């Protein structure tokens with residue numbers, strides 16, 4: 001019998017890691033090996049209850065497990081937050097196109113994340129770290145609203161100490177204990193000492209943040225075809241059929257979810 | 273393709289041969305009293321046709337040849353309004369979904385056949401076939417027919433879609449005075465013809481010429497009827513919906529939209545759906561329900577953001593999908609000119625008028 005495109009496989013929750021008061025990372029063990037390329041997304045379902053799309057935050061080289069970092073934002077994510085170790089979720093995918101790692105070779109890679117938008121970027125970082133010799137440098141700029149909203153608090157400081165990697169975290173609003181940078185992520189994008197015309201910039205975060213980061217990146221001379229934006233669209237099928245995720249002449253679930261600004265620049269109201 | 277002649281009195285036998293294998297759906301006429309206006313002063317028909325199961329008809333003679341498309345979009349035979357697309361994670365054996373006997377649909381028109389190309393593109397997309405759609409599409413016998421007449425709202429021809437099918441059917445009926453020409457264009461169709469052999473004669477040159485003359489006469493009358501609507505050519509569609517992004521027409525026209533969803537549900541080229549989950553009798557089910565971009569939450573994301581907040585944005589979205597997205601990806605528009613959306617809309621929103629406005633705003637700005 002032919003494979004049913006809507007059929008999920010089982011994925012058992014092995015571990016739940018609290019990141020912030022609203023964000024948790026779920027470590028899932030799929031019933032069979034599950035491959036994805038960084039930037040692709042999956043559909044997770046609570047059997048018989050609901051389904052939603054997420055981009056894995058784990059290293060694509062690991063096929064036995066996938067990790068998904070989820071912010072409580074609506075009905076399904078709220079229910080997911082109540083799931084426990086041992087529970088079973090449905091998993092379909094992967095869908096969409098990942099980041100074009102081949103195009104990044106030999107270049108400075110600038111990664112700009114906001115809030116829970118660091119999740120898909122973590123998966124990208126793992127991919128980049130594993131072949132760091134292929135890239136000129138990796139620069140990470142991560143912004144969170146407050147120090148309490150920072151995800152991957154343990155791993156983050158280590159990333160910056162790696163060879164060829166430069167990482168900086170900033171918060172919009174500091175706290176008495178916060179020693180780091182305070183200010184919007186757009187304020188830490190100047191004077192990066194990089195060759196702007198060849199820089200590959202990857203942005204993921206809330207739409208308003210992406211909008212302003214994108215403007216800033218264009219401003220410092222990064223080319224529209226070298227800016228990769230993760231578009232958050234309402235998705236249902238992930239298969240290019242249900243029609244929910246249209247962005248101009250594209251479907252985010254097929255042609256995205258990552259688009260270059262070059263692809264999007266003539267489409268109206270992309271940030272709404 | 274082979275073409276035969278079938279006498280009027282043998283039509284019941286034709287139906288009979290089909291019902292041997294298929295559940296046959298046939299057009300049944302329903303009268304309506306609303307006389308449509310036409311500036312070209314044609315007396316346009318007021319009746320409608322509904323598709324009914326032939327076996328369940330009280331009077332078999334109520335099965336008629338429809339002069340124009342039926343009320344229902346043809347896609348109702350291939351995806352259902354709400355249905356299970358898979359059940360999963362259960363020890364119970366998933367019920368094998370059976371549709372019963374295959375269906376035969378009589379009364380399909382060329383607009384419907386054009387629309388099926390859109391549905392096929394969406395649901396049969398290489399490698400990612402929707403299993404239910406694929407099975408139904410494969411098993412269903414499509415019996416189309418020429419249109420000897422048209423409704424006020426028909427505008428297929430404005431997009432160069434003729435009012436008679438040339439391909440995309442299993443069997444096609446072209447009415448002549450004493451019977452029908454029967455085109456056969458598939459093995460499924462041939463199987464039916466085989467069982468009717470003694471009732472069929474090869475089409476004569478005279479019959480074929482008669483058909484051509486009838487088709488030409490409908491073409492001329494429909495052209496004349498369409499003049500008043502000034503519908504832009506299909507080549508202009510993508511351009512005008514893109515350049516008309518900021519047109520006042522969206523705001524103006526959405527005022528009477530009550531978000532009933534009639535336009536999207538009656539549309540034969542609309543295909544959007546929503547997947548949802550249900551738990552019933554120990555089974556986890558994924559359900560697929562028809563959805564439409566005129567509804568408020570169509571593009572709402574988990575955090576609450578919604579790019580199509582306003583009604584006018586959703587109205588515009590429908591046109592961008594049909595005339596930009598599809599033309600870019602498939603090479604033709606997702607509108608077959610069937611006029612079902614015009615007929616159903618309680619707000620009297622008329623796609624012919626909107627397209628004309630977009631065209632005139634771009635090319636005749638003096639208006």
Ligand code: SF4
Pocket residue numbers: 528529530531532533534535536566613616617618619620621
């Ligand atoms: S049929 Fe008319 S009123 Fe109903 S949703 Fe469509 S445009 Fe709005």
Ligand code: SF4
Pocket residue numbers: 387535538539540541542606607608609610611612613614623
């Ligand atoms: S948009 Fe209207 S006229 Fe065009 S295919 Fe759909 S229902 Fe028919």
Ligand code: FES
Pocket residue numbers: 234235236237238239240241242243244245246251252253254
């Ligand atoms: S999510 Fe269904 S078409 Fe993209």
